[in-house]
Structure formats: structure tokens, C-alpha cells
Amino acid sequence: MKRPALAALLATACLLAPGGARADLLDDVMKAKKIRVATDLAIPPSGMMDPSLKPTGSDVETAQLLAKDLGLELEFVQTTGATRIPNVQTNKADVIISTLSVTPERAKVIDFSKPYAALQSVVGCLKSIDAKGWPDLKGKTIAVSRGTTQDTTLTNMKDRDLKITRYEDDATMVTAAVSSQADCVATSATIVNQIGAKNPARAFEPKVPITAFDLAMGVRKGESRFLDTLNAWIAANLKNGKLNAIYAKFHGSELPPEMRS
Structure with a gap:
């Protein structure tokens, strides 16, 4: 972001509310000169640790760019799918940047920014498994990460007769697939394609689409000025x-055209 544009964005976002209202999250973040970002560092390629044990991934680089443009120190608050929202609700983090898909249920308890990325959610299985639709998955055990949209979606499919095994995070779910504990997983297409990289003898592939999700940043309710700042930055x-460019670097494909226009 060019300096003049960034300066204008911050000047607008940081104006005090009429009547000298109490400091809000944007004031707190700018005063602290630090932004605390809840990110799962065990869900490659969105969040992971490199060989030097430094955070990397598409969500990591997104958070790094945000902090740089706002002139803030960045602190990662490591999280899982189930703890992302509680982290901002309890003020342990200022914002969630962690493959957080936009759903009506979540919108009741947090506010979402504009989408900054997208996620194709699928059921993926061993390549040897013949599954072209939901009827082919009947009776099969499907591993999910607890608290994710995949967990919620499959749980609500009561007429599908699906067997669901829940893991605490994506890392343990992937480990289960790699180590023959699970032959099907419900997660992003990107993660499905990476299972074989960890164990070539157990290559997985996407089998049944679930849905495509917009990914957005999440903040606690009522922080409109902070949310406006995030939205302006995303746009x-x-x-x-x-x-x-960040998304393509880690996911091997570009964002949907309608998002980039």
C-alpha cells in the first residue's frame, strides 16, 4: 500500500468519535503499537512453522502485511479452530486471521471483515476409494477438526448416515489420515492434497464438494472503527x-475473479 493511501486510511480510521467517546479497540491497538492476531500455526499452507520454527503461510503473511502497513508490532496468538472466536471474545487477541469462514452462526457472536481469501471445503478420501457423491460416503468414517464449519455442516447432515470422528485441530486430523487412522477427512481442498506429501503411500484427493466459503477476519462485536480500518485495508x-499474490504463493491458485475485481 502506498504511503499516502495508508496515511489517509489511518487518519480516517483514527478520528475520535463525536463527544469524546471512550477508547475502543482501534485506540487500544494504536496506543499499544501492537496488534495481536489469532492464527492457527498447524494448518498448512495457511499457518505453519518453517524449518527454522518461524511462522509462515498465507494467513501468516497476511497478518504480517497488515501489521507492517499499520505500523504495528505483530504478536501471534496461537489458536485452534475451536479457540479462535473465544480468543477475541475474551480479549486475548485483537483479530482472527485463521481460515475463518463466514457463517450466520458465527456472525451472531463476532463481526466479520470483508472477505480477504476463499476456501473450497470438501470431503477427501484415499484415491483408492470410489466416492463420487454423498451416497458413496454412507457408513464411512470421516475425520473433522472440532469446531470447524466442516464439523458443523456434516453434523447437521443427519439424513446422510455419516460417521464422524472429531480431532482437536487440523494437525492431529492430518496425522490420523497419514497414519491410517482415517480414510476420509472433511477439510479444505488444499489440506486434502497435502496429505500425500507426508505419506506418498496414502495419497488423498478431493471426492465430494461441501461448499465454497469466504474467509474473513473476525473481531469482537461492537468494534466498528477497528472493523472499518480492516475493511479499508483489505479492499x-x-x-x-x-x-x-500471497494466496497464490501458498495455495497454488488465485483468488476467485470476483474477489480480485
């Missing part, structure tokens, strides 16, 4: 191509 970095 600018979708327009200039930086968010698309």
Missing part, C-alpha cells in the same frame, strides 16, 4: 494484488 490490498 486496498485486493485491488493492488498483494492479497492475491
Whole structure:
């Protein structure tokens, strides 16, 4: 983001509310000169640790770019799918940037930014398994990460006769698939394709689409000025191509055209 554009964005976002209202989250973050970002570092390629044990991934680089543009120190608050929302609700983190898909249920307890990325959610199985639709998955055990949209979606499919095994996070779910404890998983298409990289003898592939989700940043309810700042930043970095470049670097494909336009 060019300096003049960034300066204008911050000048607008940081204006005090009429009547000298109490400091809000944006004031707190700018005063602390630090932004605390809840990110799962065990869900490659969105969040992971590199060989030097430094955080990397598409969500990590998104958070790093956000902090840099806002002139803030970045602190990662490590999280799992189940603890992302509680982290911002209890003020342990300022914002969630962690493959957080937008759902009506979540919108009741947190506020979402504009989408900054997208996620194709699927049921993936061993390549040897012949599964082209939901009837082919009847009676099969499907591993999910607890608290994710995949967990919620499959749990609500009571007429499908699905057997669901829940794991505490994506890392343990992937380990279960790699170590022959699970032959099917419900997660992102990106993670499905990576299972074989960990164990070539157990290559998985996407079998049945679940849905495509918009991924957004999440903040606690009522922080409109902070949310406006995030939305302005996302819009600018979708327009200039930086968010698309981050996504393509780690996921091997570009963001949907309608998101980039």
C-alpha cells in the first residue's frame, strides 16, 4: 500500500468519535503499537512453522502485511479452530486471521471483515476409494477438526448416515489420515492434497464438494472503527494484488475473479 493511501486510511480510521467517546479497540491497538492476531500455526499452507520454527503461510503473511502497513508490532496468538472466536471474545487477541469462514452462526457472536481469501471445503478420501457423491460416503468414517464449519455442516447432515470422528485441530486430523487412522477427512481442498506429501503411500484427493466459503477476519462485536480500518485495508490490498499474490504463493491458485475485481 502506498504511503499516502495508508496515511489517509489511518487518519480516517483514527478520528475520535463525536463527544469524546471512550477508547475502543482501534485506540487500544494504536496506543499499544501492537496488534495481536489469532492464527492457527498447524494448518498448512495457511499457518505453519518453517524449518527454522518461524511462522509462515498465507494467513501468516497476511497478518504480517497488515501489521507492517499499520505500523504495528505483530504478536501471534496461537489458536485452534475451536479457540479462535473465544480468543477475541475474551480479549486475548485483537483479530482472527485463521481460515475463518463466514457463517450466520458465527456472525451472531463476532463481526466479520470483508472477505480477504476463499476456501473450497470438501470431503477427501484415499484415491483408492470410489466416492463420487454423498451416497458413496454412507457408513464411512470421516475425520473433522472440532469446531470447524466442516464439523458443523456434516453434523447437521443427519439424513446422510455419516460417521464422524472429531480431532482437536487440523494437525492431529492430518496425522490420523497419514497414519491410517482415517480414510476420509472433511477439510479444505488444499489440506486434502497435502496429505500425500507426508505419506506418498496414502495419497488423498478431493471426492465430494461441501461448499465454497469466504474467509474473513473476525473481531469482537461492537468494534466498528477497528472493523472499518480492516475493511479499508483489505479492499486496498485486493485491488493492488498483494492479497492475491500471497494466496497464490501458498495455495497454488488465485483468488476467485470476483474477489480480485
